[in-house]
Amino acid sequence: MIRKLSGLLVAAWIGATVSFGPSHATPAKEAPWLPDAAAYRLTLFLGNLEPIPWDQVETAWSDPYHGSEFSAGALAWLSANSDIGAEPVLDAIARRDRQALFEAATQTIAHRIEEELDRALNADDPATAQQAVQTARKLYRAFADGIGAADADAARQIGRAWLELNNSTGSAGVLGAGATPADREAMVAARTTISSYLAENYLAEDFAPRRLLTPLPETAILSGRDIDLPPSLPPGADIFDQDPLPLLVLNFEEQGIDETDLPLIAYGDMLFDSAQIFGGPARDLGIACSTCHNRSDINQRLFIPGASHQPGAVDVDGAFFNPIFNDRRDDPLDIPSLRGLRFTGPYGRDGRFASLRDFTRNxxxxxxxxxxxxxxxxxxxxxxxxxxxxxxNAMLTTDGQLTEAATDAAVRGEILFNQNFEGLGDRSCASCHVPSGNFLDRQAHDIGSVAPGYSGARSGALDTPTLLGTVYTAPYFHDGSLPTLASVVDWFNDTKSLGLTEADQADLTAYLETIGAADEPYEAFDAENTPFRLAFAELTTFASTLDTLLPRRDAEHILLLVETVGADLSADASTMSNLSARPDVYALAERLNQVGAAVRAEDWDTAEASWAAFKAEAMTLEARAF
Incomplete structure (x- = not known):
């Protein structure tokens, strides 16, 4: 996806190594970042990419990060709220000096914390002091996970110091009643604890050279110790499910077949939702197949700085997920829908894989x-x-013909869709998007939408995408460069000189919007049919494959399943609206953990007993799982 960061043991700096600890497949949402702290963490993240996207590093300081609650970027924020300038940071960016950038950015955040602590101590009233302490603590967040991973004792001492600072600022009371003065002695003592650590670790005169940029303290770097640093994505990253959640249509369900009667498919369903099949850092961050392909469709909100040029796109051949696979080209692709996958081969944007199995392994x-x-x-x-x-889609037959439910404009557009144009080589839109073939031809064509990598390159041919369901998969083209179906029609009209009038374009767009529509595109939730209930049904279905795996004594696949399902059951319990049932879900997850522990000990009788208990408890809990 991106560039250079490994989730396993990585030589990070002189003498020291850092490992990224395990996580589960359900990511947790983060609180908003202050602009300057966000710019710092983005600097660390982008600075580890290979090659470094220096334009994005500069943007990290000049613009608000993706999804920011603040309208100002770090530079404007500093100008308005601080006396500390960002000149050293900008100078390092201009010189493209990675080590200097790390040092300048680190010192900027440390100085900002000190600046806010000064404001707290010099404040004339408790409210101002408390605000300054809160701002300082939000800035400290940029270092907190590094300190916690490297120096647990110091992290606890600093954590107590923040609490003491906040409690020592005094209170104005209510309408003057109950006012308490600031305890300046306690404030100074707490501030000293924080400032001393910052001075030694984040305001060092000379930082050790970094091969991997992290928020770890300088003393930890110099110690040469192995450090388990929790995995994290930078501010602006979004790997949560699309909302509204796409509706999943499965062939066997439409035929009335229960997934629990299809153990191979149920296990594959589990794997599709499991981060455990990937390596670090994807596994450690909880990224699974379903992260990008929500319910077989597209996650249009997915965004990872350095890998995504816009939401719903990602560069899968950079080195963030696999350094060996890094092609050193900034070429993020729009995430494709997997609906109707058995009909849409060959696979990959350019159709390079004839086999779905080979594509999946890749x-x-x-x-x-x-x-x-x-x-x-x-x-x-x-x-x-x-x-x-x-x-x-009630407006379309299974062989791609419009039904009586279609509008007159769509009917006129269908005629244009099947009309040959000189600009298309005396072919029609339907020549490639064959209506009777699910609106594709299973071939690759170069329509001129991809800039050649070099003179004479034949790298612009892309696999013909289906047009079914496309109303819900905007933006369009391989790079998501066109925002609407109308813009796609306009692009073809301009680049291929089709000579369509405005009325023709409107009709052709109406046709595309009709064949790309659906009767029910999204999951429907209500007070009882909740996202947790959907997740609970899926996870217990995944677990049902133990009925097949346990008799086979298939330890490898059993352990992968219980590690995935047990962790996700516990994580998803936090989304329940029925709070009284939450402890029972945790207990159910523990039953799976007991299955795993017994399998590891080769105690198959206990594993079978724990599994039987899980099934009985899950059946009892199902009615309250919402």
Whole structure:
């Protein structure tokens, strides 16, 4: 996806190593970042990419980060709220000096914390002092995980110092009653604890050279110790599910078949939602197949700085997920829908994989640095993904013809869609997007939408995408460069000299919007049919494959399942609206953990007993799981 950062043991600096600890497949949301702290963390993240995207580093300081609650970027924020200038940071960026940038950015944040602490101590009233302490603590967040990972004792001492500072600022009371003065002695003592640590670790005169930029303290770097640093994405990253959540249409469900009766498919469903099949850092950050492909469709909110040029796009052949797979080209692709996958081969944006199995293995091993999947895992994943179906559309027959429900404009547009144009080589839109073939031809064509990498390059041919369901998959083209279906029609009219009038374009757009529509595109939730209930049903279905795996004594695949499902059950419990049932869900997750512990000990009788208890408790809990 991005550039250069490994989730396993990485030589990070002189003498020291850092490892990124495990996580689960359900990411946790973060509180907003202050602009200057956000710019610092983005600097660390982008500074580890190879090659470094210096334009994005500069933007990290000049513009608000993606999704920021602040309208100002770090530079404007500093100008308005601080006497500390960003000249050293800008100078390092201009010189493209990575080490100097790290030092300048680190010192800027440390100086900002000191500046706010000065304001707190010099404040004339408790409210001003408390505000300054809160701002300082929000800035300290930029270093907090590094300190916590490297020096737990110092992290606890500094944590107590922040509490003491906040409690010592005094109170104005209510309408003058109950006012308490500031305890300046306590404030000074607490501030000294914080400032001493900053001076030694984040305001050093000479920082050790960094091979990996992290918020770890300088003393930890110089110690040469192995440090387990929690994995994190930078401010602005968004790997949460799309909202509203796309509706999942599965072929077997439409035929009334229960997934629990299809253990291979159910296991593949679990793998599709499991971060465990990938390597670090994807696994450690909780990124699974379903992270990008929500419910077989597109996660249009997914965004990772340095890998995504816009939401819903990602560069899967950079070195963030797998340094060996880094092609050193900034070429993020719009995430494709996987609906109707069994009909849409060959696979990959340019159709380079004839086999879905080979494509899937490439995603796991090459793109996301996972271990070689077992044949059973590939069988399961392919079996599951081949059940993805297109969204039902009452305005379209199964052979691609409009029904009476279509508008007159769409009917006129259908004629244009099937009309040959000189600018298309005396072919029609339907020549490639064959209506009877799910609006694709399973071939690759160069339509001129990809800039050649070099003179004479034949690298612009892309696999013909289906037009089914496209109303819900904007933006369009491989790089998401066109925001609407109308803009796609306009692009073809201009670049291919089709000679369409405005009325023609409107009709052709109406046709595309009709064949790309759906009767029910999104999951429908209510007070009882909640996202947790959907997740609970899925996770217990995943677990049902233990009925097959336990008799086979298949320890490898059992452990992968219980590690995925147990962790996600516990994590998803926090989203329950029925709070009284939450402890029971935690207990249910523990049952799976007991299955895993017994399997590791090769105590199959206990594993079977724990599994039987899980099934009984899950059935009892199901009615209250919302």
């Amino acid at each position: 995603v796991i091993v090459n793109e996301f640095a996972g271990a070689e999947p077992t044949p059973f895992m590939l069988d399961a994943l392919v079996a599951y993904m081949q059940e993805f179906d297109f969204l039902p």
